[in-house]
Amino acid sequence: MSLRSSLCLLSYALLTALPLDATDVVWPTTMDRAAIHAPQDYLQPTVSGKTESGSFGMVREDGRRFHEGIDIRPTSVNADGEPLDLALAAMDGQVAYLNPNINGPYGKYVVLFHGSAEIPVYTLYAHLAKIEPSLRVAQPLRRGTPIGLMGHTSAGVSPITKDRSHLHFEVGLMLSTGYKLWYAAQAENKQSANLHELYNGQNLVGMDPMLVLARPKVDLLAALRSQPTALTVAMRTNRTPDFVQRYPALARGDVTRAAGWYVEFAWHGMPLRWTALDAHSPQLPSGGWRLMEVDQEKRAQLIQRKMLGADGRSAGELLRQNVEILLSTAR
Numbered sequence: 001m002s003l004r005s006s007l008c009l010l011s012y013a014l015l016t017a018l019p020l021d022a023t024d025v026v027w028p029t030t031m032d033r034a035a036i037h038a039p040q041d042y043l044q045p046t047v048s049g050k051t052e053s054g055s056f057g058m059v060r061e062d063g064r065r066f067h068e069g070i071d072i073r074p075t076s077v078n079a080d081g082e083p084l085d086l087a088l089a090a091m092d093g094q095v096a097y098l099n100p101n102i103n104g105p106y107g108k109y110v111v112l113f114h115g116s117a118e119i120p121v122y123t124l125y126a127h128l129a130k131i132e133p134s135l136r137v138a139q140p141l142r143r144g145t146p147i148g149l150m151g152h153t154s155a156g157v158s159p160i161t162k163d164r165s166h167l168h169f170e171v172g173l174m175l176s177t178g179y180k181l182w183y184a185a186q187a188e189n190k191q192s193a194n195l196h197e198l199y200n201g202q203n204l205v206g207m208d209p210m211l212v213l214a215r216p217k218v219d220l221l222a223a224l225r226s227q228p229t230a231l232t233v234a235m236r237t238n239r240t241p242d243f244v245q246r247y248p249a250l251a252r253g254d255v256t257r258a259a260g261w262y263v264e265f266a267w268h269g270m271p272l273r274w275t276a277l278d279a280h281s282p283q284l285p286s287g288g289w290r291l292m293e294v295d296q297e298k299r300a301q302l303i304q305r306k307m308l309g310a311d312g313r314s315a316g317e318l319l320r321q322n323v324e325i326l327l328s329t330a331r
């Protein structure tokens with residue numbers, strides 16, 4: 001065999017071996033993943049009883065309300081009907097945030113950070129009855145480690161009844177480390193303190209958790225990139241947004257010469273790809289930011305999600321908010 005063909009074989013072997021380097025993922029509850037054959041096997045529906053209301057997307061109130069994660073039902077309950085299932089760390093990582101109080105829609109919740117995945121994502125575990133008392137912020141955790149007991153804690157507008165106990169599970173990215181300053185600057189927040197610092201749900205942008213949980217090994221970056229672009233935005237910035245520094249794999253172009261960014265968003269609000277714009281780029285707005293293109297096939301969904309205004313042409317409330325948070329460290 002020639003050296004050249006053996007090198008070819010070697011590179012082929014390396015390429016085909018790539019999935020072995022992917023991130024190991026376990027199901028985030030004590031439910032047996034092998035027992036899951038259909039969505040109704042793991043999803044806890046809302047009071048509507050519709051299975052899909054427990055999944056990710058515009059699945060609530062006839063498509064008008066978004067659900068940023070999945071709701072996983074218990075497999076066993078005690079004599080009082082309280083779940084016995086545990087919430088488990090989905091991937092290797094570390095504790096990012098612990099909220100032992102019932103003071104918001106998530107109730108008692110835990111956020112983990114997975115810095116060694118193909119892209120550093122967080123996972124979030126909400127409505128817990130109890131957080132594992134030994135957990136400390138920054139503590140490293142192996143996948144499968146119990147982090148709490150499934151429950152129904154929430155201080156949301158409509159309480160979660162015991163018979164609807166579930167683990168609300170999210171996976172995604174953080175918009176900005178400038179979130180606390182942005183939050184404090186909003187007039188409507190004057191009366192309500194930010195109780196969760198950077199781990200407020202507004203600053204965490206989730207993707208469909210089944211893109212990550214469906215298989216025991218996943219390339220997180222590939223899963224994230226599999227989400228299609230629904231609209232694009234161009235922004236002028238003096239400094240590099242911390243989002244780009246945190247997730248350099250999502251950026252392309254010459255960061256050092258960037259006078260702004262062309263950003264592709266998923267329909268639900270996650271920024272997917274950032275292209276640096278130089279000072280002469282025709283796409284660079286004269287100031288601030290502007291909406292560029294919209295995938296017309298996703299127009300209705302974008303309006304429902306408030307990524308677009310009711311007219312379908314202007315920026316919606318959520319897009320405005322996410323862009324302002326993203327720019328909070330880059331003005």
Ligand SMILES: [Zn+2]
Pocket residue numbers: 067069070071168169
């Ligand atoms: Zn939920």
